[in-house]
Amino acid sequence: MTATALPRADSVDVMLLLEGTFPYVSGGVSSWVNQIVRGFPEYRFGAVFLGSRPEDYGDMRYALPDNFVHLEVHHVQDVHEPPAAASHRGDAKAFALNATLHETLRAARTAQGGGAPAGAGELLRSMVPMLADGEPLSERAFLYSERSWEFVTDQYRRFCTDPSFVDYFWTVRIMHAPIWMLARIARSLIPAKCYHSISTGYAGLLGAMLRQRTGRRLLLSEHGIYTKERKIDLFQSTWIADNRGVFDKDPSQVAYFRDTWVRFFETLGRMCYDASDRIVALYETNRLRQIADGAPPERTTNVANGINLPRLAALRERRGDDPPPVLCLIGRVVPIKDVKTFIRAMRTVVDRLPGAEGWIAGPEDEDPAYAEECRSIAAGLGLQDSVKFLGFQKIDDILPKVGLVVLSSISEALPLVLLEGFAAGVPAVATDVGSCRQLIHGLPGDDAAIGAAGDVVRIADPEALAGAALRLLTDPDAWRAAQAAGIRRVESLYTQDMMFGRYRELYEWALQDPKGAAPGEGWTGGA
Amino acid sequence: MKRVADPGSALAAALAADARPRRGASGRVALAAGLLATVAIDAAAVAHAALLADTARALAIDAAVHAGASLVLAALLWRTLPASLRTPPRASIAALVSLNLFVPTLAAWMRAAVWLGHHVARASDDAPIGRVEAPEFTSTRERDPTGVRAGQIRAQLTSGEAPPSARLSALLSIQDAPARITSDILRQLLTDPFEDIRLLAYGMLDKKEKAVSQRILAEQAALAQAESGEDGADATTRAERLHGAHKRLAELQWELVYQKLVQGDLLRFTAREAWRHAHEALAVRADDAGLWYLVGRLGLEADEPEAGRDALERAARLGFPRERLVPWLAEYAFRERRYDEVRALFGALATPPDALRVAAAYAYWKF
Numbered sequence: 001m002t003a004t005a006l007p008r009a010d011s012v013d014v015m016l017l018l019e020g021t022f023p024y025v026s027g028g029v030s031s032w033v034n035q036i037v038r039g040f041p042e043y044r045f046g047a048v049f050l051g052s053r054p055e056d057y058g059d060m061r062y063a064l065p066d067n068f069v070h071l072e073v074h075h076v077q078d079v080h081e082p083p084a085a086a087s088h089r090g091d092a093k094a095f096a097l098n099a100t101l102h103e104t105l106r107a108a109r110t111a112q113g114g115g116a117p118a119g120a121g122e123l124l125r126s127m128v129p130m131l132a133d134g135e136p137l138s139e140r141a142f143l144y145s146e147r148s149w150e151f152v153t154d155q156y157r158r159f160c161t162d163p164s165f166v167d168y169f170w171t172v173r174i175m176h177a178p179i180w181m182l183a184r185i186a187r188s189l190i191p192a193k194c195y196h197s198i199s200t201g202y203a204g205l206l207g208a209m210l211r212q213r214t215g216r217r218l219l220l221s222e223h224g225i226y227t228k229e230r231k232i233d234l235f236q237s238t239w240i241a242d243n244r245g246v247f248d249k250d251p252s253q254v255a256y257f258r259d260t261w262v263r264f265f266e267t268l269g270r271m272c273y274d275a276s277d278r279i280v281a282l283y284e285t286n287r288l289r290q291i292a293d294g295a296p297p298e299r300t301t302n303v304a305n306g307i308n309l310p311r312l313a314a315l316r317e318r319r320g321d322d323p324p325p326v327l328c329l330i331g332r333v334v335p336i337k338d339v340k341t342f343i344r345a346m347r348t349v350v351d352r353l354p355g356a357e358g359w360i361a362g363p364e365d366e367d368p369a370y371a372e373e374c375r376s377i378a379a380g381l382g383l384q385d386s387v388k389f390l391g392f393q394k395i396d397d398i399l400p401k402v403g404l405v406v407l408s409s410i411s412e413a414l415p416l417v418l419l420e421g422f423a424a425g426v427p428a429v430a431t432d433v434g435s436c437r438q439l440i441h442g443l444p445g446d447d448a449a450i451g452a453a454g455d456v457v458r459i460a461d462p463e464a465l466a467g468a469a470l471r472l473l474t475d476p477d478a479w480r481a482a483q484a485a486g487i488r489r490v491e492s493l494y495t496q497d498m499m500f501g502r503y504r505e506l507y508e509w510a511l512q513d514p515k516g517a518a519p520g521e522g523w524t525g526g527a
Numbered sequence: 528m529k530r531v532a533d534p535g536s537a538l539a540a541a542l543a544a545d546a547r548p549r550r551g552a553s554g555r556v557a558l559a560a561g562l563l564a565t566v567a568i569d570a571a572a573v574a575h576a577a578l579l580a581d582t583a584r585a586l587a588i589d590a591a592v593h594a595g596a597s598l599v600l601a602a603l604l605w606r607t608l609p610a611s612l613r614t615p616p617r618a619s620i621a622a623l624v625s626l627n628l629f630v631p632t633l634a635a636w637m638r639a640a641v642w643l644g645h646h647v648a649r650a651s652d653d654a655p656i657g658r659v660e661a662p663e664f665t666s667t668r669e670r671d672p673t674g675v676r677a678g679q680i681r682a683q684l685t686s687g688e689a690p691p692s693a694r695l696s697a698l699l700s701i702q703d704a705p706a707r708i709t710s711d712i713l714r715q716l717l718t719d720p721f722e723d724i725r726l727l728a729y730g731m732l733d734k735k736e737k738a739v740s741q742r743i744l745a746e747q748a749a750l751a752q753a754e755s756g757e758d759g760a761d762a763t764t765r766a767e768r769l770h771g772a773h774k775r776l777a778e779l780q781w782e783l784v785y786q787k788l789v790q791g792d793l794l795r796f797t798a799r800e801a802w803r804h805a806h807e808a809l810a811v812r813a814d815d816a817g818l819w820y821l822v823g824r825l826g827l828e829a830d831e832p833e834a835g836r837d838a839l840e841r842a843a844r845l846g847f848p849r850e851r852l853v854p855w856l857a858e859y860a861f862r863e864r865r866y867d868e869v870r871a872l873f874g875a876l877a878t879p880p881d882a883l884r885v886a887a888a889y890a891y892w893k894f
Binding site: 146149152231232253344376411462466 | 661662725726731741743747791800
């Protein structure tokens with residue numbers, strides 16, 4: 001990350017809390033943030049960007065809009081000088097509160113069906129001020145007090161199923177370290193009339209701290225489900241130790257430290273849900289998932305993504321009647337997009353439709369090793385001439401030339417790229433993830449009656465993906481019907497104006513002073 | 528089971544107990560004053576007895592004062608001692624009383640020495656660290672109740688009624704199992720309604736496939752280098768390298784097929800690639816029995832029955848154990864509906880095969 005002057009202001013209307021996204025990472029969520037900030041020029045936006053390490057990010061990927069007046073950048077894995085070591089006993093009452101909080105969170109997790117941890121919000125509210133330097137739960141108290149040691153050793157003795165105390169000790173320390181960093185950010189952040197977090201996780205916890213510290217409202221908009229994505233990463237990560245011996249090991253029990261990390265992120269999610277005034281999902285399945293993960297149902301709502309229809313509709317004029325035999329995957333070349341399955345599907349497509357081409361239009365610098373692997377697979381399958389890696393492309397240039405938008409992702413929320421393709425007159429074949437089925441086939445009722453704007457196949461199935469693409473590309477009538485359905489669906493349900501309308505309602509309410517109201521109280525908008 | 532504490536932990540425990548009792552400043556002043564007064568009274572009594580006492584009564588009074596002062600001094604000193612020296616209490620106090628009684632004021636001097644030693648030791652140790660209890664490990668813990676018993680895994684995974692957490696645990700428990708056994712069920716789970724299951728199943732399949740694919744990429748690079756001849760190796764060495772690279776590529780491509788990591792068109796493409804590399808390797812060295820055996824197995828996937836069967840026979844002629852070839856020859860015969868030949872092949876085996884599935888076929892065809 002290069003040092004460039006960041007915009008600074010004394011106060012803002014909306015403070016965005018962004019973890020690993022705009023303006024340093026490109027992608028769907030970042031585009032959405034950019035769209036929202038530009039969509040509300042009447043508000044002054046600021047943002048706290050939370051990243052992992054400075055070296056993981058390059059320059060900004062977006063030009064900052066004029067109404068984006070404040071930006072702070074922090075890295076949770078940044079090594080900072082710990083406070084000077086000094087032995088002390090520690091505050092009995094504060095550590096008793098800490099013990100109660102942990103018991104409450106543990107009880108909430110083991111309770112059937114999860115749910116919000118009753119009382120955890122109140123406890124957190126009383127504990128957040130204690131995290132400051134010199135206070136009873138300061139970083140110094142966590143690192144060096146006897147009561148902290150006693151709590152850690154007691155928890156280890158009671159719950160840890162891994163024999164290594166050393167690993168347990170350092171897992172606890174590393175896991176909790178960002179909490180004091182977030183507390184410092186919350187204390188020093190410029191005033192804002194409301195806060196808007198785009199995920200749970202660390203950004204969500206910062207949101208919860210700010211809500212409790214300032215009393216101003218907190219909105220949460222989740223595109224994917226942060227906790228779920230973290231969980232899948234953690235289940236497959238290789239850096240987490242498992243020191244159980246051959247006789248201790250129960251293969252059906254998740255290794256203790258792995259489970260501890262999962263619980264940690266689940267807890268961050270619950271705390272953020274508990275503190276949020278409104279919780280927005282992109283579609284119903286994700287809203288239900290938020291509720292299952294602890295979000296209070298009455299505070300949840302769905303707001304679908306929307307696209308700039310007039311700009312994209314103009315692209316239809318630039319295309320012919322019949323579909324060009326070009327399949328295009330528009331997106332970053334990263335594992336979650338499962339570009340390899342698209343390439344493998346192209347082997348079948350090219351076998352059965354000679355002359356067909358597969359285009360991969362997206363930046364390759366986020367995971368260069370994966371991009372290289374994709375290129376090697378294409379070469380290994382003899383597809384050097386048929387599969388083209390185009391790098392980042394403007395969709396306005398590319399959409400008029402393609403016959404199908406292909407989305408082979410293993411996980412998505414509500415992908416803008418499908419909507420953009422529909423608006424430009426391009427049907428899609430997508431994997432059955434996120435809201436792709438809803439976008440292509442429509443929700444039951446009037447939406448479904450519009451017809452299918454393409455096809456949906458299961459993940460990681462190159463043959464099925466190729467088969468669905470070939471059915472559309474080799475049948476111009478079916479293709480044109482899918483094109484018409486896509487256009488109609490996006491025009492009736494997924495425009496930018498519709499999305500801005502919903503967010504205007506949310507912002508207008510959130511910007512008002514809640515005057516001490518509890519999270520979610522006093523909502524005056526619709527469901 | 529209680530983990531045995533290491534030798535360091537005993538010391539740590541003793542040091543942890545060394546925390547001195549906390550008392551306020553006024554308490555400390557009162558204690559010091561009491562100590563000084565008692566020492567003074569005792570010293571005066573002892574000095575009077577030694578130097579001035581001229582009657583038995585005066586000596587008795589001095590002795591009584593000394594005994595009383597010893598008791599009070601012992602009690603006061605005991606309170607100031609570090610915790611580690613205060614236990615067991617009776618013995619600790621008795622030692623202090625004895626010291627005072629028989630060597631007047633010695634206990635006070637010893638306490639002063641302890642204080643001095645403690646503070647000199649502290650001064651030499653700059654690290655501002657306290658002493659704490661050593662942690663203990665016990666295997667009796669509160670367990671997560673979502674465990675899965677062995678044998679239930681497939682049922683749990685495919686059950687629509689089991690809670691997601693139990694199914695997730697079942698899935699995690701097969702994470703390290705060979706892909707050949709788990710690929711089918713993992714692929715089945717790619718359409719699971721619960722997204723966590725889908726994503727984890729995908730991740731597990733992808734990880735296994737990636738492990739083989741990366742080795743293929745490395746071997747392809749090695750092959751390209753051997754073919755280019757840029758390393759200046761002589762003809763024999765170059766031939767050895769070409770043979771080795773083609774053979775490893777054939778084996779790795781076969782691994783993708785055998786582990787069921789490729790399907791459909793890709794399976795056929797991969798099998799053909801393995802077939803091609805195996806023949807390239809055999810063109811360099813035709814006496815590789817193991818490679819002929821691999822070609823024999825590949826013939827079933829690459830739809831080359833005649834060449835595959837010939838390859839198995841050739842492996843046999845090069846000394847490959849016949850009993851390992853029989854199941855594959857029998858498979859070819861079975862696919863071509865030559866059932867008598869299947870029976871004859873199994874019948875010629877001297878002993879039943881070890882592999883369970885082959886043993887089942889043997890049992891069926893032999894009798």
